[in-house]
Amino acid sequence: MRVLPVGEDALLVEVSSGDEAQALHAELLRLRAQGSLRVGEIVPAARTVLLDGLSDPARLAAELTARPLPPVPPSAPGTVEIPVRYDGPDLADVAAHWGVPAREVARIHAGTGFRVAFCGFAPGFGYLTGLPPRYDVPRRPTPRTAVPAGSVALAGPYTGVYPRSSPGGWQLIGTTDLVLWDPARVPAALLSPGTRVRFVPVAATEPAA
């Protein structure tokens, strides 16, 4: 673990894997919940957790480096199920990368238990991990100028669902009608770091729910 100072009142804690980052994030949330960590923002990412709005970052840095990294936490209660029509325009390309027939992509993807590693890019956009490394895929060589809201997509080790239409370079494998982000709802984001996720295939011919 490496603890890097960020400006005057933040720390970036760097670990060696995504699993470690998720474990560290869960531990920091636990410390905050029990009142022993006062912090403005806890922002997990691929290999780091950012702690912003600290009153004494130097002291916390010393405490964190002295503390052994906690084990990977038990799963958070509940799983968000995302119904998906596996009808994305990049399904064939993904199947080719994976070396499987196109219909196998849906079976493999829907058979995987995912976890939200972190959020970013847009409000409510989660970077989901869970697929084995052999299913990593590159981004599209040319990003699309508009990816429709609800697109289920892959890039690198991650699966994501576009909460709204935006430009994007991820490989589109399917579509969901689930609203992932609604600022008028509590909670606004269905996916937050640590959330367990499963994709449930629905027939492409079914009308939208």
Added chain:
Amino acid sequence: MTDRALAVVRAGALTTVQDRGRPGHAHLGVPRSGALDGPAAALANRLAGNPPDAAVLETTLDGCALRPRSTAVMAVTGAPCPVTVDGRPAAWGAPVRVRAGSVLDVGAAAPGVRAYVAVSGGIAVEPVLGSRSTDLLSGLGPAPLTDGAVLPLGAVRGLPARVDVAPQPAPPDELVLRVTPGPRDDWFTPEAVRVLTSRAYRVSPASNRIGLRTTGPALERARPDELPSEGMVLGAVQVPPDGRPVVFLADHPTTGGYPVIAVVRPADLPAAAQAAPGTPVRFVAVRRR
């Protein structure tokens, strides 16, 4: 019944509703947003008799014109600019009583970039995640103002400040940004850190509420590989592939994949909000307190 509303006669180039933003949601990918020149927005509220968290308007370069539907106290702060009511000169940096139906015009900033307009009662658009701020990165909050739009005003809660003109810092002739190095200064050549803190930069016209972009010498990376996305803070000096440093402002993305060579002290960011394109920028390395 009085009609507590404000009609937009001239929206200007970019006028947005801003308050103190929506911090605390970065882990969901939600930027903090909020007024870029926080002290100027707070002063406008104080002059108009509002609490410090009331929503105000933030203009960009060419001001705006507003017509309250009931008599209101208004105050213009931030970038110095001509203020008129129905064409007659009125005070900048002081409470101005504007009668129902009269038009308060905020002229072009000279110098500076952003003026703040507070109206007694505050702009009372519906809050999103606890804030009325327009977030231009993610599209949260009300859309930027358009000509003819009508904004609701809140109930008047306080009395306007009794001042003739409140003192305000002038927009900078040269923007001096104190920086502490890191967290990713080791991704750059030792020369790059020296270049950043010794050479002349200027504010780029591509700057916006997301970041203050600069023109000047490119900063050379020591590591060519890709940095996995990581959390970003306000004031982070991020270096994209073109090597020109970008200072993250209120609407910055919550995570990013370009290395941060240094972080600007938050106290220096209000001045960054008022530095017009072309303004010289000097990054000064300081020790962590």
